[in-house]
Amino acid sequence: MPRNPQLVLSQARAPLTRITQVMDEQGEWREQALACERPLTLYLNKREIVTLMTLGEDPEALVLGYLRNQGLIERLEDLLAIQVDWDVEAAAVVTTHTPDDLEETLSKRTVTTGCGQGTVFGNQMERLRGLTLAPWHLKQSQVYQLLEALNQHNETYRNAGAVHGCAICTATGEVLSFCEDIGRHNAVDTLAGRLWLNGIESEDKVFYTTGRLTSEMVIKAAQMGISVLLSRSGATEMGLQLANMLGMLMLARAKGRHFLVYSDQDRLTLDARPDPMPRSSKRRD
């Protein structure tokens, strides 16, 4: 789905880190970097929707991804403008029409993930049921390539000290898009916004996160059309249930040569088994 050719997009950028003076355990003073945290109030057709606390790396993509994942915008061509102004810490989004049920949607908000009971949950699960994800196969060697590429990326871009970083990668080991933010869901929403805006095919991509694979992370990856999940951390029960339901290959606790496959195990081709470690030094999980 193409963007509206008249789409107006700002490119609001603000510093991501600041320096402060701190005292260490020796009583010595030194400089320390702090990640910025900026309140960004989102207006949809002049209606105040929410305030997102963000590092501020890519506010236009964040706001678009948020609106999309909340079901507040359906088609990319309906998007007319995203104007972010850090001076007033606001993002004004203009679309061709406002959803009819906006007030109702806004009155029922779920905190801490996009999944819950009641109307919000009901709607979310309905939208998920329509999703068909592509069950392609990944190779173990590709997983190792990816982890290496992500390591290198982290080394290069260790500026703000990622609380939560996530990325969209190709199966052949390329980090297409990386995002870090104060909150995990902001980071994912930003990736979703970028993918959508740039018309990137997502069916054959891998979603990576440093954080745990919760229901929210799994849902958002699925909403992006991605069927392979990779995490350094673990997963929650609900995250796994959803991955199974949606047909997603979930690899977690991935570090170095180690990983665990929680679902769709038959979609991972074990073509690069590492030498087994001697029992005495076996990694405690």
Next chain:
Amino acid sequence: MPRNPQLVLSQARAPLTRITQVMDEQGEWREQALACERPLTLYLNKREIVTLMTLGEDPEALVLGYLRNQGLIERLEDLLAIQVDWDVEAAAVVTTHTPDDLEETLSKRTVTTGCGQGTVFGNQMERLRGLTLAPWHLKQSQVYQLLEALNQHNETYRNAGAVHGCAICTATGEVLSFCEDIGRHNAVDTLAGRLWLNGIESEDKVFYTTGRLTSEMVIKAAQMGISVLLSRSGATEMGLQLANMLGMLMLARAKGRHFLVYSDQDRLTLDARPDPMPRSSKRRD
């Protein structure tokens, strides 16, 4: 402020972890624990408020802390009942009266922290301005005692694999209350609920978190009346600004003998400086 003597409180408990079968990099299958993630829909006087995704460790305290931190309940004696039923994944809270501006409050929700612009921010900052925190002094030796006590606590209770753990501790090295949850703000809200319910004096306590000291964490600790913050991770710029404004002693990046003091440095007595490390092995921050 005492609780209402007729307060009805459930003690709903559900398993915190589940076991699943996973495949590792050798193609071998084994059991792996997953943290549970349960949607808990909160009703205040029969009005649906929000759905919180939680590990489920202490739902009554979570729900109370949430309501308090959102300004939806002012006095403990107004609380008549909290009934959590995991079968229907719901928490019914009954208070003596519903806030007049409930609909307005609910229509403006901030995601990812409790701080933002607009009406929510305005109200939040107003409530914070009224806060006076006690500027007591902490000793470096006490910091080390605390970190040791927290380490031991982690060792003993490493069940669900804390995503975000936080604790209320005494200055003399006792972990009074520890909480872990899927989301950081849920963990803090739960602690707030427990403190309030049990009438625990908080002025002289230390708030500890494994996560970063964001604006939200700082605000919630302040709302609990706590003026000393301790974190294993870093801080955000806004978190620090708020700590300065509210008069809080903030120690972060605390591990082993190392820490950094970001604010109110004169309130930390350096009575246990470690031997300085030789330059070649100086810890890279």
